[in-house]
Amino acid sequence: MEKVDQLDRQADKQGWGNAQAPTADRSRxxxxxxxxxxxxxxxRNKARRQILAEQLYGASQYQLMRVKFKKHRVAMLSLYLLGxxxxxxxxxxxxxPYTTTQRFEEAIYASxxxxxxxxxxxxxxxxxxxxxxxxxxxxxxxxxxxxxxAATVNRIQFFAQGEPYKVLGIIPLNRRLxxxxxxxxxxxxxADQLGRDLLSRIIYASRVSLFxxxxxxxxxxxxxxxxxxxxxFAGGVVDVVIQRLIELLMxxxxxxxxxxxxxxxxxxxxxxxxxxxxxxxxxxxxxxGLARVVRGKILSLREEDYVTAARISSASNMAIIFRHxxxxxxxxxxxxxxxxxxYMILGETTLSFLGLGIRAPDVSWGTLLQQAQDVVVIxxxxxxxxxxxxxxxxxILFNFIGDGLRDAADPYAR
Amino acid sequence: xxxxxxxGLKTYFFLDKGILKAVDGVSFTVGDQETIGIIGESGCGxxxxxxxxxxxxxxxxxxxxGQAFLRRKDGSIVDILALDANSSELRSIRGNEISIVFQEPxxxxxxxxxxxxxISQMYKIHTDLNKAEIRERVLELLTRVGISNPQQRLDxxxxxxxxxxxxxxxxxxxxxxxxxxxxxxxxxxxLDVTIQAQILELMKDLQHEADMSTVYITHNMAxxxxxxxxxxxxxxxxxxxxxxxxQLFSNPLHPYTQKLLRSxxxxxxxxxxxxxxxxxxxxxxxPPVQCGFFSRCPAAMVGKCDRxxxxxxxxxxxxxxxxxxxxxxxxxxxEWTNI
Numbered sequence: 002m003e004k005v006d007q008l009d010r011q012a013d014k015q016g017w018g019n020a021q022a023p024t025a026d027r028s029r030x031x032x033x034x035x036x037x038x039x040x041x042x043x044x045r046n047k048a049r050r051q052i053l054a055e056q057l058y059g060a061s062q063y064q065l066m067r068v069k070f071k072k073h074r075v076a077m078l079s080l081y082l083l084g085x086x087x088x089x090x091x092x093x094x095x096x097x098p099y100t101t102t103q104r105f106e107e108a109i110y111a112s113x114x115x116x117x118x119x120x121x122x123x124x125x126x127x128x129x130x131x132x133x134x135x136x137x138x139x140x141x142x143x144x145x146x147x148x149x150x151a152a153t154v155n156r157i158q159f160f161a162q163g164e165p166y167k168v169l170g171i172i173p174l175n176r177r178l179x180x181x182x183x184x185x186x187x188x189x190x191x192a193d194q195l196g197r198d199l200l201s202r203i204i205y206a207s208r209v210s211l212f213x214x215x216x217x218x219x220x221x222x223x224x225x226x227x228x229x230x231x232x233x234f235a236g237g238v239v240d241v242v243i244q245r246l247i248e249l250l251m252x253x254x255x256x257x258x259x260x261x262x263x264x265x266x267x268x269x270x271x272x273x274x275x276x277x278x279x280x281x282x283x284x285x286x287x288x289x290g291l292a293r294v295v296r297g298k299i300l301s302l303r304e305e306d307y308v309t310a311a312r313i314s315s316a317s318n319m320a321i322i323f324r325h326x327x328x329x330x331x332x333x334x335x336x337x338x339x340x341x342x343x344y345m346i347l348g349e350t351t352l353s354f355l356g357l358g359i360r361a362p363d364v365s366w367g368t369l370l371q372q373a374q375d376v377v378v379i380x381x382x383x384x385x386x387x388x389x390x391x392x393x394x395x396x397i398l399f400n401f402i403g404d405g406l407r408d409a410a411d412p413y414a415r
Numbered sequence: 416x417x418x419x420x421x422x423g424l425k426t427y428f429f430l431d432k433g434i435l436k437a438v439d440g441v442s443f444t445v446g447d448q449e450t451i452g453i454i455g456e457s458g459c460g461x462x463x464x465x466x467x468x469x470x471x472x473x474x475x476x477x478x479x480x481g482q483a484f485l486r487r488k489d490g491s492i493v494d495i496l497a498l499d500a501n502s503s504e505l506r507s508i509r510g511n512e513i514s515i516v517f518q519e520p521x522x523x524x525x526x527x528x529x530x531x532x533x534i535s536q537m538y539k540i541h542t543d544l545n546k547a548e549i550r551e552r553v554l555e556l557l558t559r560v561g562i563s564n565p566q567q568r569l570d571x572x573x574x575x576x577x578x579x580x581x582x583x584x585x586x587x588x589x590x591x592x593x594x595x596x597x598x599x600x601x602x603x604x605x606l607d608v609t610i611q612a613q614i615l616e617l618m619k620d621l622q623h624e625a626d627m628s629t630v631y632i633t634h635n636m637a638x639x640x641x642x643x644x645x646x647x648x649x650x651x652x653x654x655x656x657x658x659x660x661x662q663l664f665s666n667p668l669h670p671y672t673q674k675l676l677r678s679x680x681x682x683x684x685x686x687x688x689x690x691x692x693x694x695x696x697x698x699x700x701x702p703p704v705q706c707g708f709f710s711r712c713p714a715a716m717v718g719k720c721d722r723x724x725x726x727x728x729x730x731x732x733x734x735x736x737x738x739x740x741x742x743x744x745x746x747x748x749x750e751w752t753n754i
Contacts, residue, residue, distance in 0.1 A: 028497030029482060036479045040750045043429060053431050 069409040076405020079398040086395060090207040094166045097201040098180040098187070101364050105186040105196035107134045110144040110382050113191045116157070128157045132185045135196075143381045155185045191384035193372055202364050203388055209273070209365040211395065214345025217280035217287070222338060224284070225291025230322055232292065233299030244296075247289045256355075258286070263357040272363035276349065279358060283348065291337050298330040332410045339403025343396035350392055366392050417486070418628055419445040419468075419513070419596050424481035424496070426460075426467045427751070433701035434754065437463040437476065439652035440746070442727075445596055445628045450619075452631040452639045452660075454675075455649035458696055461632045462518075464649075465598045469509055470500060479751065487512055488595060511541045514589040518601040520581035524573040530584045531569030537591040556587045561617060579610035583617070590621060597622075598630045603638065615642055636679055640664065648672050651699060651707030654727060658734040668736040670712045704752055706739070714740055 056068060071077060089096050105111075111133070120126045132153040133146040161180035167173050181187045190200040232243040262282050266275050302308065303326070311325050346366075352358030353367025360368070369388040373379055379386060422442045428435035438460045445451055453461050467478050483495040485508065495513075498505045517523040524533060531553055538549045550569075557565035560583040573581055582602060589597055599618065603611040619642060622629055631643055639646055639660060646663050648656040648671065656669040667673045674692045694711035705721040706712070712720065719739050724746040727737045736742075 025482065025484070025494065028494040031497055032478075032480060032482065035477075037750065039427075039429070039477055039479055040754070043434065043754060050431060050433075054433075057431065 066406075066409045070405050073405035073408055075401050076408075079401035079405070083395070083398045083402065086207065086398070087211060089204060090211050092168060093201075093204045093208060095168060095174065095176070096178050097198070097204045098161075098163065098177050099198040099201040101197070101202050101205045102362060103197060103201075105192065108146075108186050108188065108192050108196040109135045110194055111135050111146055111186075111188050111192040111196065112382070113384055114188050120154075129154050130157070130185075130187065131155070141381075153185070155181050155183055155187070157181055157187060190387055191382065193385060194378075199369070199384060199387065202369055203366070203391055206364040206366050206369055206388065207391065207395075209276075209359060209363065210346055210349055210367070210392070213273075213276055213280065213349060213365075214342055216277065217284035217345055218338060218341045220281065221284035221288040221291060221341065222334075224288035225337075226295055226327075226334070228288065229292035229295030230299055230326070233296035234303060234318065234322055234326070236300075240296075243292070247292055250286050251289050253286065259283075259352060259355075259357050263352075272359045275360070276352075276358050276365075279352065280345065280349070287341075291334075291341075294333055294337065295330060298333055299326055302326050302329050332407045335406045335410050336403050339399055339406060343399040346392065346395055346399075417444045417446050417484075418449075419486075420484040421464075421468065422482050422484075424464060424467055424483065425479045425751070426463050426472055426476055427479050428476040430475055430700065434751075435700045436652050436702055436751075437699065438467060440480075441647075441649070441652070441654050443647050443654070443657070445630060448622065448626060448628055449645065450622065450629045450631065450643050452633065452643035452646045453649055454633055454636070454639055454646060456634060456696060458699065459649045460652040461634075461649055462600050465515060465600050465630070465632055468495060468598070469513060469515060470495065470498070470505060480749075485512060485595070507541070510537055510589075510594065511592045512594055513596045513598065514592070514594040515598045515600060516582075516585050516589045516602045518604055520578070520585045520605070521573060523585060524581065526573055529570050529572055530576070530581075530588075531571075534584065534588045534591055537588055541592045552591070553587075556591055557584070559621070560584070560587045560590075561613070562587075578606055579614070582606060582610075582614055586614070586618065586621075590625060590627070593625050594627060596628050596630060598632065600632045601634070602631075604633070604635070611638075618642075636675065648675075651696065651702065653707060653724075653737060654735075655708065655737045656735065657727070662731075662734050666734075668730060668734065668741060669708075669738050670714050670740070671708050674713075701754075704748075706737075 053068070057065065060068070114130045114133075116128050116130050118125060118128055120129070131148045132155060133148045135144045136147045137143070138145045157179055158181070159179050160176050161182070162175055163177050163180050165173055165175040179187075186192070186196070186198065188198050188200070190198075190203065192198055193202070228243055228247075232240045259279065262279055263275070266278050270278070299322075308321060308325055311321050316325070349358055349365060350367035350370065353360075353365050354370050354374075356371070358367060359365040366388040370386075373385045373389070421444070424438050424441045425436070426438040428437055441460070441464055443451065443453070453464065455461050463472070463476075466472055467481075468483055470478075472478060478496055481496050484492050485495055486492050487508070488511075493504065493508070495505070495508060498508075524530065531550075534553050534556065535549045538544055538552060542549075544552070553569060554565050557568060562568050562580055562583050568576065568580070568584075573584075576584065582605075586602070597618075602618075603614050606614065615638065618629060621627065629642075631638060633639065643660050645659050646657065647654050648663075648669065650671050656663070656667070656672050663672065664676065667676055671692075674690070678690045678692060680686075680689055692711055697707065697710050703721075704724060706715075706725055709715050709720045715721075716739060725737050725739045725742065726744040726746045727735050728742040728744050729735050730741050
């Protein structure tokens with residue numbers, strides 16, 4: 002709806018001359034194009050917006066956070082992937098065909114099995130692989146899989162029947178996601194020095210690694226908020242005492258502490274019990290990081306006008322801390338929790354790697370990586386490093402989710 | 416000849432709830448050494464107009480329509496709104512040709528840099544002077560805006576200055592590169608009345624000295640009356656009246672302007688109740704196609720004022736009003752009208 006002549010009239014009046022008219026036309030048409038583009042995009046999204054508006058009307062704070070979180074695509078993807086990780090960990094017996102202790106003596110250090118989709122004639126068929134045995138190559142002293150002359154075909158079956166087991170320890174089942182008929186082992190990620198399937202061990206190990214950190218995180222979370230909050234809010238002597246305590250605990254070197262603790266734990270405890278004990282003690286020492294952050298944040302928020310207003314309205318100290326101050330530090334807390342869980346995972350991996358945490362025969366990603374300490378082993382059989390990939394993946398996914406949660410909890414974010 | 420000619424500026428914010436039409440078709444001109452005022456309530460789009468002009472609008476806001484022709488110092492004419500957002504040409508306009516004095520100097524200055532550093536940044540970006548020359552100029556500038564003891568103030572942080580001095584420093588920063596147009600976005604709202612008077616006096620003097628034009632954005636009629644040549648009255652993103660100050664005060668045409676002027680308390684007259692404008696500004700998100708003032712207008716005509724938007728029409732020489740009381744012309748519809 003442009004009044005072209007209006008512009009020309011104005012141009013004449015102000016003596017800009019006709020030299021400006023084509024530029025003016027050009028810039029106007031560029032602006033019109035942009036406007037049309039925005040307009041079309043806005044109309045297209047109308048239906049989706051209306052649904053969103055209905056959702057947001059009268060939505061609680063939690064619901065608003067959820068809607069905002071869902072917009073963060075990377076975080077949502079990470080959430081789904083992590084969900085898959087946990088699902089597979091819980092239903093490990095169904096997912097993988099072998100247990101952690103099942104050995105195949107003729108498949109020492111077997112490389113990942115080659116799966117073929119086209120048979121000898123070139124036709125598409127169900128996935129299969131050829132039987133092989135591990136033999137030492139006398140030149141390189143490396144175990145190599147050798148396919149025997151008979152070239153026996155082993156087919157991979159999906160939802161195959163096998164040894165009965167109990168899902169979650171309750172429901173009996175005997176089908177598995179994939180299995181092989183016959184005795185030949187299928188190593189999707191290779192085998193270790195005792196011929197145990199690495200993939201199965203990784204999946205079972207994820208049970209330990211993914212779940213065991215939660216208890217420690219919860220304890221250090223509550224301790225951190227409580228002591229940090231009191232320290233920041235009360236100030237004075239209480240603050241000084243708690244801060245010195247924090248400094249004392251923080252100055253204890255970690256690995257010697259872990260060594261001492263692992264020596265102090267009774268040997269008759271099972272690996273899992275040992276690990277629970279260690280994470281408990283670690284969290285009793287590890288709350289200090291969160292406490293400091295909480296204290297700092299509360300110190301700054303304490304001076305805000307809304308806290309004074311709450312005090313004037315005769316709110317009790319507890320009410321001020323929980324209803325007014327804590328919501329302001331939610332984003333920090335969210336970030337902290339979603340960083341501590343991967344920190345716990347990494348901590349457990351480190352401890353088990355050093356032999357201080359989970360011990361054989363229990364598996365965790367850390368114990369699986371113990372075998373990867375030997376340079377010769379890594380160069381010859383690199384698939385043994387794959388548990389590290391899982392650790393990295395889990396840590397990254399947690400961090401992305403933490404990112405998304407922090408953005409969702411931030412009231413100032415766009 | 417006009418220095419700045421803004422035509423049909425529309426800045427919309429695309430929110431989840433709908434479109435917020437912050438600036439809905441605003442046009443104004445600024446001539447040589449002219450002072451114009453933009454007056455309106457909070458939320459009528461005055462600040463957004465200024466920010467759109469300097470391309471400071473961030474997502475979800477977009478400038479969807481409009482042209483802003485600026486006559487630069489070298490005589491060339493450029494459409495600011497058509498420039499690429501990251502272009503060096505736009506950067507050479509900001510601060511150099513058009514600068515802005517913000518409302519809250521405390522939040523507009525960086526708290527971790529000295530004001531000397533911040534003012535000299537203007538010189539560093541737009542000129543080729545060396546450090547010593549820049550320091551000299553900044554000292555000159557600070558003296559000119561009336562800051563005492565400028566050598567000491569140069570190295571002080573914003574929190575060490577009082578409100579009035581901070582605003583003076585802000586004005587110094589805005590004027591450092593001798594811009595053609597200075598936009599003062601409620602420069603004295605945060606200050607007390609005596610300082611207000613001094614600041615306005617200062618700006619008037621500097622305007623004469625430095626051949627600037629000023630755009631005052633305010634909601635204070637007194638500032639308009641004292642300093643401004645021509646006024647644009649804004650309401651809900653549109654200009655509803657535009658004329659010279661004399662005519663605005665002697666013959667306000669638009670019902671909103673009339674009520675605004677009547678609501679100023681008169682000294683010496685005691686009344687039981689002050690005059691108010693009943694109601695409140697309607698929600699600017701997805702506004703219906705009607706005159707923005709319809710809900711509060713005493714002369715509203717149901718069936719006319721709530722169906723279409725009146726157009727800004729020249730009623731007498733130089734006096735434009737947007738009201739069906741004076742003309743029948745309606746604002747032409749475009750793709751954004753019934754969205």
